[in-house]
Amino acid sequence: MILARKFYSSKMKGLLVLTALFVAVFGKKTFEGDQVLRITAKNEAQIFLLKELSEQEHLGLDFWREPVHESLPVDVYVPFHSLQAVRVFLRYNQIQYNVMIMDVQDLLDDEEREMVKYRTIPRSTDDFVYTAYHDLNSIYSFMDMLVAENSNLVSKIVIGQSYENRPLNVLKFSTGANRPGIWFDTGIHSREWVTQASGIWFAKKIVTDYGRDPVLTDILNNYDIFLEIVTNPDGFAYTHSRDRMWRKTRKPNSGSSCVGVDPNRNWDAGFGGGGSSSNPCTETYRGPSAHSEPEVKAIVDFVKSHGKLKAFVSIHSYSQMLLYPYGYTSTPAKDKAELHELAKKAIASLQSLYNTRYTYGSIITTIYQASGGTIDWTYNQGIKYSYTFELRDTGRYGFLLPADQIIPTAEETWLALMAIMEHTRNNPY
Amino acid sequence: MASTGDLEPTHYPARRAAQVALHYLNTHHGSPFRVFGLQQVHKASAEDVAAGGRKYKLDFSVTDWGSGSAGPALRCSADVLFPRTERHSAPEVQLHCEALHQINSTAQEEDAFYQKYISPDSTVSARDIPDSFGNMSEEMQPFWRLARVAASFIMLRESSENTEFNMAKVASVTQQESSEEQLMLEFVVLLHDFPSQEIVQWKLLASWSPDRGVRVLQTEWQPRCPHATKPPN
Numbered sequence: 330m331i332l333a334r335k336f337y338s339s340k341m342k343g344l345l346v347l348t349a350l351f352v353a354v355f356g357k358k359t360f361e362g363d364q365v366l367r368i369t370a371k372n373e374a375q376i377f378l379l380k381e382l383s384e385q386e387h388l389g390l391d392f393w394r395e396p397v398h399e400s401l402p403v404d405v406y407v408p409f410h411s412l413q414a415v416r417v418f419l420r421y422n423q424i425q426y427n428v429m430i431m432d433v434q435d436l437l438d439d440e441e442r443e444m445v446k447y448r449t450i451p452r453s454t455d456d457f458v459y460t461a462y463h464d465l466n467s468i469y470s471f472m473d474m475l476v477a478e479n480s481n482l483v484s485k486i487v488i489g490q491s492y493e494n495r496p497l498n499v500l501k502f503s504t505g506a507n508r509p510g511i512w513f514d515t516g517i518h519s520r521e522w523v524t525q526a527s528g529i530w531f532a533k534k535i536v537t538d539y540g541r542d543p544v545l546t547d548i549l550n551n552y553d554i555f556l557e558i559v560t561n562p563d564g565f566a567y568t569h570s571r572d573r574m575w576r577k578t579r580k581p582n583s584g585s586s587c588v589g590v591d592p593n594r595n596w597d598a599g600f601g602g603g604g605s606s607s608n609p610c611t612e613t614y615r616g617p618s619a620h621s622e623p624e625v626k627a628i629v630d631f632v633k634s635h636g637k638l639k640a641f642v643s644i645h646s647y648s649q650m651l652l653y654p655y656g657y658t659s660t661p662a663k664d665k666a667e668l669h670e671l672a673k674k675a676i677a678s679l680q681s682l683y684n685t686r687y688t689y690g691s692i693i694t695t696i697y698q699a700s701g702g703t704i705d706w707t708y709n710q711g712i713k714y715s716y717t718f719e720l721r722d723t724g725r726y727g728f729l730l731p732a733d734q735i736i737p738t739a740e741e742t743w744l745a746l747m748a749i750m751e752h753t754r755n756n757p758y
Numbered sequence: 759m760a761s762t763g764d765l766e767p768t769h770y771p772a773r774r775a776a777q778v779a780l781h782y783l784n785t786h787h788g789s790p791f792r793v794f795g796l797q798q799v800h801k802a803s804a805e806d807v808a809a810g811g812r813k814y815k816l817d818f819s820v821t822d823w824g825s826g827s828a829g830p831a832l833r834c835s836a837d838v839l840f841p842r843t844e845r846h847s848a849p850e851v852q853l854h855c856e857a858l859h860q861i862n863s864t865a866q867e868e869d870a871f872y873q874k875y876i877s878p879d880s881t882v883s884a885r886d887i888p889d890s891f892g893n894m895s896e897e898m899q900p901f902w903r904l905a906r907v908a909a910s911f912i913m914l915r916e917s918s919e920n921t922e923f924n925m926a927k928v929a930s931v932t933q934q935e936s937s938e939e940q941l942m943l944e945f946v947v948l949l950h951d952f953p954s955q956e957i958v959q960w961k962l963l964a965s966w967s968p969d970r971g972v973r974v975l976q977t978e979w980q981p982r983c984p985h986a987t988k989p990p991n
Contacts, residue, residue, distance in 0.1 A: 413879075416879045417879075420878070420879065426881065427881060427883040427932070428881055428882065428883045428884075429883070431882070431883075431884065431897065432895075432897070435895055435897070439893065439895075461891075462890075462891050568890075569890075573890045574926065574948065574957045576955060587983075591955075606954075610983075611954070611956065612954065612955035612956050612957075613954060613955055648952070686797075686798065688768040688769070689768075690766070690768070690769060694766070694769050694770075695768070695769050695770060696770055696952075697770055697952070697953045723795070723796065724795070724796075724924035724950075725795055725823055725924075726888065726892055727924055727925075727926050727927075727950055728926060728950070729888045729889075729890065729891075729892045729926070729927055730892050731888070731891070731892035731893065732891055732892060732893075734892075
């Protein structure tokens, strides 16, 4: 493709070019405009040239990976004042390179911002950073701190173990025994990060408002609230460690190399029907049988043994919707009229805060047919006020919602949840 | 399952058709400083057509993501025809938006962006835009928008009544050597299809200049895991 030149003569020319373009070194205060280049030498001659380059001390280069052999990339930190010269040198000698880091100061600023958020390991839930996304350990620590700080109000129940043996933790907010209950879960689909983040905020909101907000106080004096923040911890850990877009559980499927079951297609409500898949390599794989996933079975067992849950809300993202049963059939739910009215009211409350537009309706008419879904099952168990949320946004950032939207999302959603809880409280059954 | 006649504007049949119209709008009017998003569907209806296929008539509003939340909504109407053929073929769109040419011009920003990156030394290369936390640097925003516009060509082509595509993220952008005074960018994008919940990966080569707009020269579906066999459709 490109003719090789005799490297001695080009070496001399190259260095002359460099020297001609050399600019005096200034003292550096910031790293603005500095870059890190990844260079791919294609032969020994180019490696030789790069070694020569590395000896030009006035350029202030720092080789993170030295030129050794043409099969290995060469990474070099280039201060801004040398950038032009180095680029010309590389182009002149037809040495290929990519910019790995476009602006080191930008990267440091980003890291600084992230680090400031994590600068102190929070020692209390007042220290905790609600405006950032956290990993599983941080969230589990948060739960323990919340319980420790509010032991009269909050306790932690472990309802089971995930496939990879992580505890399935549920926070119980209770002011007395034998109460009917209200359930919220977030993070059943692990990539929907704004939901777990909102769940953390809800937990803190409850302990803050109990005794201060009359409506919530009245609710908690009559109902227990159960909140499972990380409903799919294996999936969540995987979104941090390997694949940010992971949705399902992490259980292997026998006879397939594909992992995981969609926990929102695994419930015994229209299980196996349209809107779920029989192929383990798909995102909506329903699993080998209803409740085959321990993450789902744990909730099923909890709901059945509790026996007195009166509202059940399962929280997802994205698309800004509030949905009620059914997803597996177009037969309207018996309580459709009431559920529809309540959804309308809840959405009006939500919208009142930041004017965020939500759509509402039954799952099957509004979003798509989906069988084996959570709230179809809970509704069929007799939990009338069964709802699913799809939080922000509507597709611009989708799953990768910027962290500065966590609190606004949680705040507005909370208003809708309060509307649902209040209606439940006022309409006992 | 499909309905004919007046449609509930907020429900999925109308919304999917509107999203197709949006992809069409972006392929024609998108730029590094302009990407349109659906704000609201006002009215929608659908009917079967003689040649086989279903035609949707839509009345909807869009906003420009490039102008932040301050941007005004534009009113649009569109006919979207989903053909019924043995093998998938792209929907056909006719679209009209009011006042499209009255929205704030981005000519200055486009020129500055073009001048900055058309230089032969420019070799932009970046990954994960936005990152896992939704962060995107200022510098990368026009590249994200370009990817979103280029991805709209693919999303438009691949759409049916059973899909609803968004761009989940830009996995990578690598600037290629400029050609015929066009910025040449190779993107790898992840698309998210709502009904199937699948993440679909596409590599594409796009060109852009203020004069010629965005063109997509090559597209290639890429498997995301070793066990995926063939693309949807």
